[in-house]
Amino acid sequence: MQKCLFRLTIQQIKGNNMRNAIVISSTDNVAVVVEPVRRGEPIIWIGPDHRELSITAATDIPIYHKCALRDIAPGEKIIKYGEHIGEAGAPIRAGEHVHTHNVVSIREELV
Amino acid sequence: MVFYGYKRPDGRVGVRNHVLVLPASVCASDTTAKIADQVEGAVSFHNQNGCSQVPADEAWTMEVLSGYAANPNVYGTLVVSLGCENCQMDYVVREIRKKTNKPLRQIIIQEVGGTPNAVELGVRYARELVAEAAKVQREPFPLSELILGTECGGSDPTSGLAANPLIGEVCDRLVDAGGTAVLSETTEFIGAEHILARRAANPKVRERLLFIIRRYEEALARVGEEVRNGNPSPGNKAGGITTLEEKSLGCIHKGGHRTIQAVYDYGKPMSDKGLIIMDTPGNDAASMAGMAAGGAQVIIFSSGRGTPSGHPLVPVIKITGNRETWKKMSPNTDLDASPVIYGPETMQEMTDRLFALLMETVNGKQTKAEALGFVETSIARVSNYA
Numbered sequence: 001m002q003k004c005l006f007r008l009t010i011q012q013i014k015g016n017n018m019r020n021a022i023v024i025s026s027t028d029n030v031a032v033v034v035e036p037v038r039r040g041e042p043i044i045w046i047g048p049d050h051r052e053l054s055i056t057a058a059t060d061i062p063i064y065h066k067c068a069l070r071d072i073a074p075g076e077k078i079i080k081y082g083e084h085i086g087e088a089g090a091p092i093r094a095g096e097h098v099h100t101h102n103v104v105s106i107r108e109e110l111v
Numbered sequence: 112m113v114f115y116g117y118k119r120p121d122g123r124v125g126v127r128n129h130v131l132v133l134p135a136s137v138c139a140s141d142t143t144a145k146i147a148d149q150v151e152g153a154v155s156f157h158n159q160n161g162c163s164q165v166p167a168d169e170a171w172t173m174e175v176l177s178g179y180a181a182n183p184n185v186y187g188t189l190v191v192s193l194g195c196e197n198c199q200m201d202y203v204v205r206e207i208r209k210k211t212n213k214p215l216r217q218i219i220i221q222e223v224g225g226t227p228n229a230v231e232l233g234v235r236y237a238r239e240l241v242a243e244a245a246k247v248q249r250e251p252f253p254l255s256e257l258i259l260g261t262e263c264g265g266s267d268p269t270s271g272l273a274a275n276p277l278i279g280e281v282c283d284r285l286v287d288a289g290g291t292a293v294l295s296e297t298t299e300f301i302g303a304e305h306i307l308a309r310r311a312a313n314p315k316v317r318e319r320l321l322f323i324i325r326r327y328e329e330a331l332a333r334v335g336e337e338v339r340n341g342n343p344s345p346g347n348k349a350g351g352i353t354t355l356e357e358k359s360l361g362c363i364h365k366g367g368h369r370t371i372q373a374v375y376d377y378g379k380p381m382s383d384k385g386l387i388i389m390d391t392p393g394n395d396a397a398s399m400a401g402m403a404a405g406g407a408q409v410i411i412f413s414s415g416r417g418t419p420s421g422h423p424l425v426p427v428i429k430i431t432g433n434r435e436t437w438k439k440m441s442p443n444t445d446l447d448a449s450p451v452i453y454g455p456e457t458m459q460e461m462t463d464r465l466f467a468l469l470m471e472t473v474n475g476k477q478t479k480a481e482a483l484g485f486v487e488t489s490i491a492r493v494s495n496y497a
Contacts, residue, residue, distance in 0.1 A: 022272055022452055032272055032351065034452050050457065064268035064351035078353075081276075081364060083306050085357035098353070105354035 019052070021045040021067065025082035030066040030098050032080075037061045043095070058095035066098040078103050112288060113251035114473045116408075117186070121211045124256040125183035126408045126473040128247060129154045129424055130240040132233065133180055135192035135203050136161025142226050143191045146233035152241035153189075156423040156486045162196040163496045169197055174378035175490045177206035178404025180215070181380065184424045186244035187214030189236050191229060194221030210380060214240060249475070255289035257473065258381055260402035260410035260425070261365040262295060264395035267415025268350045271361020273432025273451035274413030280462040281411065281469060282367035282386065292386050293402050294366030297327045298393035301338050302355030303363050307388075312370045319374040323390040330493060365413060377491055378404035395420050396489040399427065403488075409473050411465070419443045421480025423488055426472050429479065430465065445472075445479050 021031040021043045031045050037057045047053040061067050066080065072092040077084035089104040096102075116124040132147045132155040134140040140157045147155035160172040176198065180188040188207065192200045200219055207215060216236040220229045261278050263270055282292035300307055304324050311317035328338060343352040352358045366386055373383040377390050378401045389405055391398035395418070399410055403425045412420060412429045417440025421427050431437050434449035441447070446468055450456040456464070472478060 019454060024272065024276060032268075034272070046454070046457070062351065064272070066351065066353065080357060081360040083303075083356070083360055085360060086354045099351070100348060100353050103353050105356060 019044050027082050029079045033061050036063045059097045061097045068092045068096050070094045115249040117247045123183035124252045127184035131185045131188040133190045134158040135198045136196035138193035139191045145230050149234050150237040153237040154423045156488045161198040165494045168492045173206050175404040178378050180207040181210035182424050187240045189216045191218045194219045257290040258407045260293045260407035262412040265414040265416035265418045269432030270415040274448045275365040277448050278365040278411050279367040281465050286369045295389050295391040295398045296393050297390050299362035303359030312372050377401045381405040392491045397491040400488045421485030423486035426478045
């Protein structure tokens with residue numbers, strides 16, 4: 001059973017921001033955390049228009065590792081830097097750690 | 112927007128006004144160092160090559176030696192050779208003359224009676240060149256005269272998150288202003304070649320790009336090495352890098368997002384505007400040597416761990432996205448790019464800051480490496496010495 005534990009909230013930055021993640025390109029479906037994050041803790045980054053965006057961590061995420069910004073189905077592309085860095089090898093939930101256990105590398109045909 | 116540079120007789124524009132004391136081979140390098148040490152405004156470096164090299168390596172050495180003399184940051188060059196090396200004086204001079212008509216003097220150590228005479232004569236020649244160089248004034252030029260090299264070394268996870276994307280933004284801004292940005296380090300394209308290929312201006316550029324990557328992998332294969340296996344490394348993975356595509360994307364981001372207009376072989380004179388690629392190795396000093404030989408007047412270098420690297424002719428602006436590195440290595444680092452990650456500045460504001468630093472630097476502000484007097488460089492090689 002999977003409940004929707006994760007809610008995307010949008011609010012304006014107030015004073016000192018608490019960002020602990022970075023989304024490199026606006027089309028990315030993963031964020032990179034810049035502090036270690038524990039399951040249940042908020043992951044906060046600055047989105048377009050200086051807005052603070054957040055999602056709740058579904059798993060522990062080590063520093064500099066990736067977190068899904070939305071549910072990603074198996075075979076769907078993992079997008080970072082606005083480009084795909086591989087495909088989901090398993091269903092990935094929003095807020096979940098994205099790494100070698102659920103991503104497969106694809107070598108694109110060049111010809 | 113303009114920058115203030117030095118007009119050269121070959122039509123190019125420098126951002127420094129060096130006199131280069133150029134060692135034709137390893138055998139002349141101690142002598143050139145002694146000459147340059149005694150002349151304010153003269154610069155030299157240690158050339159490890161110039162003799163006992165296979166033809167492919169000798170070609171690269173000659174490309175870099177002649178390219179250094181032609182680099183627009185150089186007013187004029189004093190070539191010093193031993194006399195019996197493979198890179199003979201007339202050969203070096205001929206290659207330099209193919210690239211530039213700037214002032215040139217020559218000394219052959221074996222002909223002038225050894226090092227003491229070569230140093231005495233060399234100091235006199237170098238002083239004359241410096242005195243002439245001092246008469247050239249900075250004038251305003253459009254940004255289309257600028258060639259910016261990019262480099263990364265001592266990388267850590269912040270390189271791909273902050274420093275490289277920031278350099279990419281500055282490259283985009285320079286390209287949009289009519290200038291040239293150079294993406295280097297072919298090793299780092301591997302895994303992201305399909306992405307770079309999509310950005311090629313035309314099929315010829317695309318083919319050339321894929322060719323240099325293939326050639327690089329084949330050269331490594333000849334000595335039994337392979338890039339794709341075991342990459343990303345266990346250390347990369349522990350640091351959060353999942354796939355080779357991801358690792359390479361973090362590197363190529365420093366070139367920005369524009370169309371790739373041309374692909375140049377190592378050290379070749381660069382003439383296209385916009386974003387271009389040069390085929391260089393991942394070694395920082397050798398990669399920067401290729402871009403400087405190709406005419407880059409300035410380089411921005413991202414380093415997660417911090418590095419002292421500089422260049423004898425080209426100011427190297429070093430930035431780090433790691434705030435701990437900034438604390439420890441700020442004597443060697445020019446800009447703290449960690450606000451890209453932690454705020455309070457936005458990427459846009461940080462781009463403004465780095466672009467402003469780039470302009471100050473080309474207009475004459477010393478980089479940390481320049482202030483330290485760092486001149487080490489190296490020339491890429493494909494083989495052992497013959």
